[in-house]
Amino acid sequence: MLAKISPKPLSGTVPAISSKSMAHRIIIAAALANGVTRVACDTTCADIDATIRCLTAIGAKIDPIDGGFEIHPVLKSLEHGILRALAGATLDCGESGSTLRFMLPVACALGADATFVGSPRLGERPIAPLTDELMAAGCTFQGAAGLPLRTSGRMRAGRFELPGNVSSQYISGLLLAAPLLDGDTQIAVTGEIESRPYIGLTLAVLNAFGVKVGIEEGATPGGLPLTVFTIERQGFRTPGAIAVEGDWSNAAFWLSAGALGRHSVTVRGVTPSSIQGDRAISAALMLFGAKGQRNARAATVRPDNIHGIELDVRDIPDLVPALAAVAACAEGTTRFTGCSRLRIKECDRLEAIATELGKLGANVRVDGDALVIEGRDQLDGGRVNSRNDHRIAMMAAIAAVRCASPVEIEGAEAVNKSYPLFFEHYRLLGGDVELIDK
Numbered sequence: 001m002l003a004k005i006s007p008k009p010l011s012g013t014v015p016a017i018s019s020k021s022m023a024h025r026i027i028i029a030a031a032l033a034n035g036v037t038r039v040a041c042d043t044t045c046a047d048i049d050a051t052i053r054c055l056t057a058i059g060a061k062i063d064p065i066d067g068g069f070e071i072h073p074v075l076k077s078l079e080h081g082i083l084r085a086l087a088g089a090t091l092d093c094g095e096s097g098s099t100l101r102f103m104l105p106v107a108c109a110l111g112a113d114a115t116f117v118g119s120p121r122l123g124e125r126p127i128a129p130l131t132d133e134l135m136a137a138g139c140t141f142q143g144a145a146g147l148p149l150r151t152s153g154r155m156r157a158g159r160f161e162l163p164g165n166v167s168s169q170y171i172s173g174l175l176l177a178a179p180l181l182d183g184d185t186q187i188a189v190t191g192e193i194e195s196r197p198y199i200g201l202t203l204a205v206l207n208a209f210g211v212k213v214g215i216e217e218g219a220t221p222g223g224l225p226l227t228v229f230t231i232e233r234q235g236f237r238t239p240g241a242i243a244v245e246g247d248w249s250n251a252a253f254w255l256s257a258g259a260l261g262r263h264s265v266t267v268r269g270v271t272p273s274s275i276q277g278d279r280a281i282s283a284a285l286m287l288f289g290a291k292g293q294r295n296a297r298a299a300t301v302r303p304d305n306i307h308g309i310e311l312d313v314r315d316i317p318d319l320v321p322a323l324a325a326v327a328a329c330a331e332g333t334t335r336f337t338g339c340s341r342l343r344i345k346e347c348d349r350l351e352a353i354a355t356e357l358g359k360l361g362a363n364v365r366v367d368g369d370a371l372v373i374e375g376r377d378q379l380d381g382g383r384v385n386s387r388n389d390h391r392i393a394m395m396a397a398i399a400a401v402r403c404a405s406p407v408e409i410e411g412a413e414a415v416n417k418s419y420p421l422f423f424e425h426y427r428l429l430g431g432d433v434e435l436i437d438k
């Protein structure tokens with residue numbers, strides 16, 4: 001699909017969609033719980049659907065209800081031996097890194113012999129630090145590098161060791177699986193943990209399902225930071241009903257459009273007290289010089305003179321595309337440091353930001369693990385390629401606000417990964433988008 005956008009400032013209010021990161025965790029915990037859970041989740045997307053599909057493949061029953069889902073857990077099926085009958089299940093993770101990295105340890109902890117499949121790009125994203133640990137715990141994997149990946153054997157409890165700087169999703173996956181194991185589990189993470197707020201999300205969801213996790217911070221004999229999570233065998237207790245929060249990671253695109261345009265933009269349904277790390281978008285936009293306000297239910301950003309900043313993005317990788325569009329139009333130089341993990345997302349997002357924003361006339365370069373952007377008052381416009389990455393498509397769409405001529409986005413359907421309503425909401429804010437099926 002080609003999206004043709006005529007430059008126009010966006011303004012007004014848009015509703016937040018449901019947080020994809022929260023939804024993955026809540027739906028998985030509910031599927032492992034001791035009873036039925038009603039999950040309030042207004043919107044879904046390809047990635048959330050992938051997690052639902054995988055849980056259904058191993059015996060959960062997930063029924064859509066008004067405003068969300070009713071989840072009948074896998075473990076009820078287990079009691080009836082259904083899981084054994086499902087040996088040989090296929091878990092299709094689509095494009096979703098979170099689904100693969102969370103469901104792989106969960107399936108191994110349940111002892112489900114399963115085949116994981118997914119998109120070619122998902123098969124290229126690193127998984128070895130996780131599979132190595134699962135193999136050391138008694139699981140076997142068949143399949144060449146990447147996907148499909150066939151698991152067998154049940155994972156044993158014990159000590160797992162992971163690096164802190166590849167993907168926090170490995171740690172979240174092991175945390176979700178650990179309560180199911182026969183014994184005590186320690187997850188030792190060496191080095192500074194990047195994307196750390198996402199682990200906070202996992203711990204919050206575990207807590208909501210009654211799972212207790214001990215955390216100890218220390219150092220390795222070599223002086224590196226060492227974080228050890230300790231989890232005993234325990235059940236997931238359903239809270240009965242639970243709501244998925246509004247999504248800050250995608251709200252970031254609208255708030256950034258507010259900073260780039262001529263009028264204020266409000267996202268209704270995001271909470272400033274959220275534990276989603278990407279709520280940091282508000283503070284980052286203020287750092288650029290934009291103005292804004294937040295209340296318990298909404299965030300607003302209005303434009304002002306924006307100038308370049310220095311920002312370490314290790315904990316907020318998903319905000320970088322939106323922030324890069326802002327930096328492209330901020331006076332002076334912006335330097336985002338700690339960008340290395342952007343190379344292993346839906347595409348090499350670091351290179352894609354530089355190349356695709358560059359096609360619109362922005363002055364962006366990659367400098368090692370940093371992204372350096374010299375701002376211009378106005379961009380030119382032009383044709384970009386989403387690289388099948390939702391956040392690259394959304395970045396180009398909001399950059400159009402400051403372009404002199406139209407922006408065309410090839411592969412615009414990539415937004416479906418996290419935000420199928422994106423272009424509808426773009427129009428809600430007054431944007432002029434034509435979508436052409438190709």
Ligand SMILES: O=C(O)C1=C[C@@H](OP(=O)(O)O)[C@@H](O)[C@H](O)C1
Binds near residue numbers: 167194195198
């Ligand atoms: O746990 C999560 O929900 C996520 C963690 C982050 O990945 P990394 O930990 O690999 O950086 C983030 O980029 C991803 O979109 C979602």
Ligand SMILES: C=C(OP(=O)(O)O)C(=O)O
Binds near residue numbers: 096098099318391418
């Ligand atoms: C990287 C992302 O997701 P995942 O890792 O779950 O594919 C994302 O949503 O930007």
